[in-house]
Amino acid sequence: xxxxxxxxxKWNVPDEYAFNLDVIETQVPNKYYLRKLVPDYTDNGLxxxxxxxxxxxxxxxxxxxxxxxxxxxxxxxxxxxxxxLSQALVTWKPSNNGAVxxxxxxxxxxxxxxxxEDSTWKKSLRTIIVRSLDGTFxxxxxxxxxxxxxxxxxxxxxxxxVKVKNSKNFSVENFADKIGNVTNQFHNQCELEKExxxxxxxxxxxxxxxxxxxxxxTNDEDVELEKEGTFILKRKQQEIFDxxxxxxxxxxxxxxxxxxALTRYSTHKPxxxxxxxxxxxxxxxxxxxxxxxxxxILQGDVWKDFVQxxxxxxx
Numbered sequence: 001x002x003x004x005x006x007x008x009x010k011w012n013v014p015d016e017y018a019f020n021l022d023v024i025e026t027q028v029p030n031k032y033y034l035r036k037l038v039p040d041y042t043d044n045g046l047x048x049x050x051x052x053x054x055x056x057x058x059x060x061x062x063x064x065x066x067x068x069x070x071x072x073x074x075x076x077x078x079x080x081x082x083x084x085l086s087q088a089l090v091t092w093k094p095s096n097n098g099a100v101x102x103x104x105x106x107x108x109x110x111x112x113x114x115x116x117e118d119s120t121w122k123k124s125l126r127t128i129i130v131r132s133l134d135g136t137f138x139x140x141x142x143x144x145x146x147x148x149x150x151x152x153x154x155x156x157x158x159x160x161x162v163k164v165k166n167s168k169n170f171s172v173e174n175f176a177d178k179i180g181n182v183t184n185q186f187h188n189q190c191e192l193e194k195e196x197x198x199x200x201x202x203x204x205x206x207x208x209x210x211x212x213x214x215x216x217x218t219n220d221e222d223v224e225l226e227k228e229g230t231f232i233l234k235r236k237q238q239e240i241f242d243x244x245x246x247x248x249x250x251x252x253x254x255x256x257x258x259x260x261a262l263t264r265y266s267t268h269k270p271x272x273x274x275x276x277x278x279x280x281x282x283x284x285x286x287x288x289x290x291x292x293x294x295x296x297i298l299q300g301d302v303w304k305d306f307v308q309x310x311x312x313x314x315x
Contacts, residue, residue: 010090011073017094017101018066021133022049030057034133036098052099053134058168062133065101068172072103072129075176080183084109099134103127110183112190116197116252125186126159132166139164139175143182144189159263160185161295196256199310206244206258210237212302240265255310259298266294 012018019036026033035049077085087109093102110125123145130140144159162178164170214237243261251257297303 010088011085013066013069013101014092017092017098019064019098021062021064023055023061026054031055032057032059034059034062034099050097052097055133055135059133059135059166061168063172065098065131065133068131069101069103069129071172071176072179075179076127076182079181084183096132096134096136100130100132100136102131103129107183110186112187112194114190114194114197114256116254116256119251121251123190125182127182135166138166139170139172141175141179143179144186160189193256193259195311196259196307197251197254199255201253201255201258203253207237207241209258209302209306210240210244212306213297213300214240255307262294262297266290 019038022035022037023032024035025031032055033051034053034055035051038048038050084107087107089106089108091104093104094100095102105127107125107127112123114121114123125143126146128140128142128146130137130142132138141162142159143161146159162175164175164178214234240261243264244258247257247260247264248254251260
């Protein structure tokens, strides 16, 4: 995938992606050709429309990338410090013949340092906006400590997200408002997570919490496994516990390690061997479902009650 970084005017959509749009009907009811205006230098320098997708009625009246990202940019400029914006590293990543455009922003001056005993680690703010003209993706905003991301929206890190489906009534202004002040959200989340590093957990309390979060199910993959002859966990539960042990070996037997295990579960492939998945999209869909599941868990009553009991703070 080609990437473009414009150091002089980094916040504006690069010219090659700032094309105008046109929509015409197809022979199929409620289906339309979405076309972009491109220079045609073989025809006396005139322009022509090049089809980029067939879309339904919900996507038949889109705004172009330039107008869309100008709203996102204005939201960032309203909510963030001018120095932090000036130091930001901005990259534009297109795919699907320009129908998908990703704004990837690293903020090296916005960071927090974590410490547990002799171990230290750093989190820096990264914001990613995914925009799709052809309906490949919803409108997606990701922000947090993101250390890996690809155009299929596979992602690794500790982050928050806003997702709004494309529809006839979609408003980029409303979407931008939902993103809000990413700097404050990042710092507030980091301060809370620092409290997590101070909370010691026993293995038994972790196992019990996992069983409360992931109740027993009857899925074929949830075959019962026994751990040291004492605790019986379902396969999914065991996977979370294994991830927790991996995290706690570096960051202690803490609430922070358990939270990291949950986010790791939502953004990584399982540690255990699985049948090879032929379709990348199928794998992406499964990981996306995991991400949604973990978000619901971290916003749910079981997790909130556990955190309040341990540190006396409601999320």
